[in-house]
Amino acid sequence: MTAQPDQNPANADRIIISVDAMGGDNGPSAVVAGIAKSAEKNPDIGFILHGPKQVLKPLVAKRSGLSERVQYRDTPDVVTMEDKPSHVMRNGKSTSMWSALESVRNGEAQGAVSCGNTGALMALSVIRLRKLPGVNRPAIAILFPSRNPQGFNVMLDAGADIRADAPDLLQYALMGASYARNGVGLKRPRIGLLNVGTEEHKGRPELKEAHALIARFAEQADFDFVGFVEGSDIPGTTADVIVTDGFTGNIAIKTGEGTARMIADLLREAFQYSLLSRLASVLAITSLGRLKKRIDPRRVNGGVFLGLNGTVVKSHGSADATGVSAAVKLAFRLAKSGFSEKLAARVASTVELAQDVAEPARRTAEQQQKEEGQA
Amino acid sequence: MTAQPDQNPANADRIIISVDAMGGDNGPSAVVAGIAKSAEKNPDIGFILHGPKQVLKPLVAKRSGLSERVQYRDTPDVVTMEDKPSHVMRNGKSTSMWSALESVRNGEAQGAVSCGNTGALMALSVIRLRKLPGVNRPAIAILFPSRNPQGFNVMLDAGADIRADAPDLLQYALMGASYARNGVGLKRPRIGLLNVGTEEHKGRPELKEAHALIARFAEQADFDFVGFVEGSDIPGTTADVIVTDGFTGNIAIKTGEGTARMIADLLREAFQYSLLSRLASVLAITSLGRLKKRIDPRRVNGGVFLGLNGTVVKSHGSADATGVSAAVKLAFRLAKSGFSEKLAARVASTVELAQDVAEPARRTAEQQQKEEGQA
Numbered sequence: 001m002t003a004q005p006d007q008n009p010a011n012a013d014r015i016i017i018s019v020d021a022m023g024g025d026n027g028p029s030a031v032v033a034g035i036a037k038s039a040e041k042n043p044d045i046g047f048i049l050h051g052p053k054q055v056l057k058p059l060v061a062k063r064s065g066l067s068e069r070v071q072y073r074d075t076p077d078v079v080t081m082e083d084k085p086s087h088v089m090r091n092g093k094s095t096s097m098w099s100a101l102e103s104v105r106n107g108e109a110q111g112a113v114s115c116g117n118t119g120a121l122m123a124l125s126v127i128r129l130r131k132l133p134g135v136n137r138p139a140i141a142i143l144f145p146s147r148n149p150q151g152f153n154v155m156l157d158a159g160a161d162i163r164a165d166a167p168d169l170l171q172y173a174l175m176g177a178s179y180a181r182n183g184v185g186l187k188r189p190r191i192g193l194l195n196v197g198t199e200e201h202k203g204r205p206e207l208k209e210a211h212a213l214i215a216r217f218a219e220q221a222d223f224d225f226v227g228f229v230e231g232s233d234i235p236g237t238t239a240d241v242i243v244t245d246g247f248t249g250n251i252a253i254k255t256g257e258g259t260a261r262m263i264a265d266l267l268r269e270a271f272q273y274s275l276l277s278r279l280a281s282v283l284a285i286t287s288l289g290r291l292k293k294r295i296d297p298r299r300v301n302g303g304v305f306l307g308l309n310g311t312v313v314k315s316h317g318s319a320d321a322t323g324v325s326a327a328v329k330l331a332f333r334l335a336k337s338g339f340s341e342k343l344a345a346r347v348a349s350t351v352e353l354a355q356d357v358a359e360p361a362r363r364t365a366e367q368q369q370k371e372e373g374q375a
Numbered sequence: 376m377t378a379q380p381d382q383n384p385a386n387a388d389r390i391i392i393s394v395d396a397m398g399g400d401n402g403p404s405a406v407v408a409g410i411a412k413s414a415e416k417n418p419d420i421g422f423i424l425h426g427p428k429q430v431l432k433p434l435v436a437k438r439s440g441l442s443e444r445v446q447y448r449d450t451p452d453v454v455t456m457e458d459k460p461s462h463v464m465r466n467g468k469s470t471s472m473w474s475a476l477e478s479v480r481n482g483e484a485q486g487a488v489s490c491g492n493t494g495a496l497m498a499l500s501v502i503r504l505r506k507l508p509g510v511n512r513p514a515i516a517i518l519f520p521s522r523n524p525q526g527f528n529v530m531l532d533a534g535a536d537i538r539a540d541a542p543d544l545l546q547y548a549l550m551g552a553s554y555a556r557n558g559v560g561l562k563r564p565r566i567g568l569l570n571v572g573t574e575e576h577k578g579r580p581e582l583k584e585a586h587a588l589i590a591r592f593a594e595q596a597d598f599d600f601v602g603f604v605e606g607s608d609i610p611g612t613t614a615d616v617i618v619t620d621g622f623t624g625n626i627a628i629k630t631g632e633g634t635a636r637m638i639a640d641l642l643r644e645a646f647q648y649s650l651l652s653r654l655a656s657v658l659a660i661t662s663l664g665r666l667k668k669r670i671d672p673r674r675v676n677g678g679v680f681l682g683l684n685g686t687v688v689k690s691h692g693s694a695d696a697t698g699v700s701a702a703v704k705l706a707f708r709l710a711k712s713g714f715s716e717k718l719a720a721r722v723a724s725t726v727e728l729a730q731d732v733a734e735p736a737r738r739t740a741e742q743q744q745k746e747e748g749q750a
Contacts, residue, residue, distance in 0.1 A: 084576070147637055159571055162579055196534060196625040201459070204537055204622065231629025235637040247579065248626055250571040251619075254606025255627040256634040262522055262610040263638050266669055270662040277662040283655035287645040294641055 014046035014069075017331050018109035020100035021051035022078040023116025025318045029059055031115065034324020035070070036063035038332070041325075045332050048103045050075050050096040075099045079116050081317060085123035097121060101128045104310040110335035111311035113302075113327045115319050121312065122160050122305060129310040132344050137161045137168045138307035139246070140314065141179050142253060145260075145295045146235045154180050154189075155234060157246035158253055158303055164245035166209035169193065171347070173214045175306040176241040177223040178346045182339040183304065183330070184240075188222060192229030192239030194248060202228065214243070221350060260295060302327035304334065307347070311340050389421035389444075392706050393484035395475035396426035397453040398491025400693045404434055406490065409699020410445075411438035413707070416700075420707050423478045425450050425471035450474045454491050456692060460498035472496060476503045479685040485710035486686035488677075488702045490694050496687065497535050497680060504685040507719050512536045512543045513682035514621070515689065516554050517628060520670045521610045529555050529564075530609060532621035533628055533678055539620035541584035544568065546722070548589045550681040551616040552598040553721045557714040558679065558705070559615075563597060567604030567614030569623060577603065589618070596725060635670060677702035679709065682722070686715050 019035055021028040028051055035047050046069050049056055053074035060066050077095040079088050092098045097116050103109040105128050114121050122138065131138055139157035146153040156176050157164060164172065173191050180189035193211055195203040200211065211227065218225040226239050234242050234252055244252070267288070271281035281288075301323040305312040311334045315327035334340070394410055396403040403426055410422050421444050424431055428449035435441050452470040454463050467473045472491050478484040480503050489496050497513065506513055514532035521528040531551050532539060539547065548566050555564035568586055570578040575586065586602065593600040601614050609617050609627055619627070642663075646656035656663075676698040680687040686709045690702035709715070 145637065147640065162571060194626060196537060196622055231626040231631075232633030232636070234630050235633045244626075247571055248623060251569060251606040251623050251627050252630045255609050255630045256606075258607030258610045259631040259634045260638060261607070262520065263635060263666075263670065265522065266666050267642075270666040270669075271659070273662060273665060276658065280655055280658035280662055283651065284646070284659050287648060287652040287655055290648060291638075291641050291645040294645075295638065 018103035018112040020114035022096040032059040033321035037325040038328040050099040085119040088120040111331035135307035140303040155242040159250035162247040169210035189240040194244035195228040393478035393487040395489035397471040407434040408696035412700040413703040425474040460494040463495040486706035510682035515678040530617040534625035537622040544585035564615040569619035570603040677705040
């Protein structure tokens with residue numbers, strides 16, 4: 001690591017979150033505003049801030065009481081949104097993103113938060129923190145607003161890897177269940193496998209195979225498997241955790257976000273249409289504010305990287321203070337619950353069994369396809 | 376064909392739409408209500424109605440002026456939503472769905488509309504109407520509300536086939552452009568290829584290959600190719616036509632629909648929260664009605680099957696009179712514009728060139744991947 005430690009004994013009893021201050025669309029000022037917001041609300045949190053110290057220190061100094069909660073790691077370079085992950089893996093040692101992960105790796109911090117380039121952050125996380133034993137593809141889990149009592153559903157993979165075969169999807173189900181339990185507080189989460197229909201004969205071969213695998217693990221891993229679910233169930237009430245590959249997951253999230261944004265725009269226009277509608281909008285402002293808060297993506301900001309030795313939260317690139325603060329809160333909650341260790345234990349306990357089960361299950365799925373072909 | 380013709384000379388100068396009256400969630404009464412609505416608005420339209428005549432005739436008789444616009448094909452059986460396509464293909468000859476397609480096949484009608492089982496309708500359409508020469512996989516094109524001036528974007532494939540390789544995606548681009556031109560009235564549609572990012576190095580190999588293929592055809596086929604687009608562009612303004620495989624397309628549509636439904640529900644709840652918010656909702660009712668109309672899926676109801684000899688419009692299974700009427704209107708508009716013939720000519724003119732281009736393009740894409748791997 002190139003950055004020099006800058007110890008601060010006041011942080012001794014706090015949970016320390018390592019924060020990449022650079023690389024977000026709104027620059028370090030939004031990140032510092034976000035951690036100030038978190039610090040104000042939560043006395044048990046401390047920060048290691050990564051970036052050019054001469055830029056960060058004045059920003060922190062402006063926030064009363066924040067300086068004594070922050071340590072710095074002075075790093076000169078920044079990963080941009082355009083940098084290819086392969087380039088960052090080779091040349092990124094002096095970046096704030098690399099340094100932020102290093103603090104988790106060496107145990108100085110209990111979790112990392114970054115608003116930067118997702119692909120680079122995942123690539124660096126894999127090489128620096130390493131995958132958990134038995135995990136083939138790490139995944140990004142996000143929270144999607146839903147009609148469920150908890151207000152949102154977990155969906156993974158949201159785009160860590162564009163491929164996923166049946167054993168990967170099983171891993172996602174196990175990791176997603178663990179996240180829903182420890183991060184969201186659902187004792188027995190309901191897991192759904194995303195497909196183009198709910199009938200068991202539908203969809204791609206790897207989905208039928210994954211269906212069989214996940215069903216076999218539900219009891220042991222302490223979740224309910226509701227079988228195949230459809231796109232409409234992502235914001236719905238059928239499942240708490242939606243499992244899919246990173247290609248499909250990425251498209252689904254962005255379609256949902258785009259649809260919500262379109263409706264918000266059209267709602268605004270509808271209320272500006274006439275004098276009466278403007279008057280209505282003044283009276284409706286509290287109601288609309290309530291709705292906006294309910295589905296505000298900033299409130300559930302933060303994709304969690306699952307399947308690594310350590311907690312990494314990817315905040316939205318365009319996050320403002322509210323968004324950064326939500327991502328920090330999530331990292332704090334996960335660190336405090338010992339999520340990373342619990343997930344590791346959960347995966348380890350199932351890896352062996354999974355290997356025993358995967359091969360026969362694969363053969364069964366192939367057999368079924370053959371029989372259907374003959375029918 | 377099992378059903379007997381029941382000629383009505385009054386229909387001589389009209390465009391005749393063949394309507395499967397059965398198989399929708401709301402039964403034949405919703406379908407008859409829908410065609411009555413269409414008949415009222417449009418004097419140039421006539422119908423062939425397929426289903427049990429003793430059920431349909433009284434429903435038609437209740438609508439003034441409708442009887443003289445309707446011919447019947449008396450069919451005893453119905454394709455249910457649960458029937459497997461393979462079963463219907465073997466045993467469906469006496470169903471209203473089969474009969475509805477038959478009227479297009481033998482030239483009695485210029486287009487067919489059904490609210491029934493999508494998989495069965497597509498399977499029957501392929502075996503009875505046959506694919507256009509040069510089309511490997513027919514596609515379903517739907518209209519998705521968007522911020523574009525025309526109010527919606529075309530997206531295909533919405534779920535006809537869960538697979539699509541690069542030449543299929545090229546066909547979808549050609550067919551989608553033709554539909555946008557003839558069905559939606561866009562002279563030079565902008566085509567986007569759905570991916571997890573807009574950078575050219577992202578996504579699956581077949582998408583990189585399709586990117587190269589579509590780019591080479593844009594000029595000749597008279598559309599603009601905007602390259603890769605993301606899920607957020609489906610309701611956005613970047614492209615008019617979104618091209619993707621039927622698996623991803625199905626997930627994206629249903630996620631968008633589910634998100635819109637969730638927001639509508641939450642909006643309703645937000646306005647019922649307090650006395651003031653209820654008052655606001657009374658004043659806002661016109662504004663909200665305007666918004667609702669703008670994104671009402673019933674107004675753009677109808678997935679069009681592309682790549683077949685003949686026009687088939689799949690109405691939503693849960694369509695009410697408004698929805699059925701919108702699907703009929705779409706079938707009428709397409710029939711009147713001679714869309715089916717224009718699409719066939721467009722595909723034919725590009726098939727030969729496509730075959731010349733596909734092979735070298737495939738080699739180029741493979742070469743690129745190799746080079747990236749080495750870089």
